Amino acid sequence: MKIRDEVITAQTIGISGHIRPDGDCVGACMALYQYLCKVYPQKRVDVFLEQPPAVFDCIRGVEQIRTDFRTDVERYDMFIALDTVKERMGEAERLFDQAAKTINIDHHISNVGCGDVNYIDAKSSSTSELVYDVLEEDGLDTEIAKAIYIGIIHDTGVMRYSNTSPKTLEIAAKLISFGFDFSELIEKTFYEKTYVQNLLLGRALLESIQFMEGKCIVSGLVKRTLDFYHADSKDLDGIVSQLNQTAGVECTIFMYQTGVLEYKVSLRSKGKVDVAKIAMFFGGGGHVRAAGCTMNGTFHDVVNNLSLHIEKQLKDAGLIGQKK
Secondary structure (H helix, E strand, O other): OOHHHHHOOOOEEEEEOOOOOOHHHHHHHHHHHHHHHHHOOOOEEEEEOOOOOHHHHHOOOHHHOOOOOOOOOOOOOEEEEEOOOHHHOHHHHHHHHHOOEEEEEEOOOOOOOOOOEEEEOOOOOOHHHHHHHHOOHHHOOHHHHHHHHHHHHHHHOOOOOOOOOHHHHHHHHHHHOOOOOHHHHHHHHHHOOOHHHHHHHHHHHHOOEEEOOOOEEEEEEOHHHHHHOOOOHHHHOOHHHHHOOOOOOOEEEEEEEEEOOEEEEEEEEOOOOOHHHHHHHOOOEEOOOEEEEEEEOOHHHHHHHHHHHHHHHHHHOOOOOOOO
């Protein structure tokens, strides 16, 4: 699939990703937005996202994002959903549904495709990698390459995760050949944390609990804690990944309260537990090693409900419940 073939007749094009956009979502959306604006200056291209974390202000064009989801276009000729199913697009879902033609580009294994045209590849490292696939190389420039690179490094953990393939590294090599300071991008957008982020990470680590013979770890933050630090979801990036680095742990649960008896749950695995399968059971989705969902109940209710599924997989893998 090449995006030029799909949008050639469209005069108005909308782009969006999922709620609470992460690095891959922002990188993919902004790379495609920049590309279409460059190649088709006569077309109208709009990008809709919730306000991205400030670390992504280094991406060209982020100030053009329509965070209020307002538009005077009655019906887009084409609307492109990136890194998500339409049900997770928030306010952009209605624009997607109203469009004359839709495209869905994603790498989540739980996505079966929600567009008229679908480019879904669960083996890909990131949606940003798939965006690279659908663009013509002669239309790339330094800023587009930078946006794609940011998306890839965020979904691969700077090429540390198992979703990193030889193809991913080949693409990364081509991207950095454009000459941007890739080491600074990694430092500023992936590793650098604010003081508040470090405080919340400390709280989450200090209050974490290991169980299931040490194979599972859980931690959570309630709304009053987030309010105390004047924090939101963007301040919680990286916590679940840090918890997952605990020695002996095979599965990690991190959650934060979003409402009365409501939690946003992030799940991570080192490979023995399919967290995408668990998240899908509770209405979420993701990858085998990284997934998420929203659940209702108290903190202990959520842990207990998740534990039933995690425990079964750990037992089936022979990692717990074995006689000593």
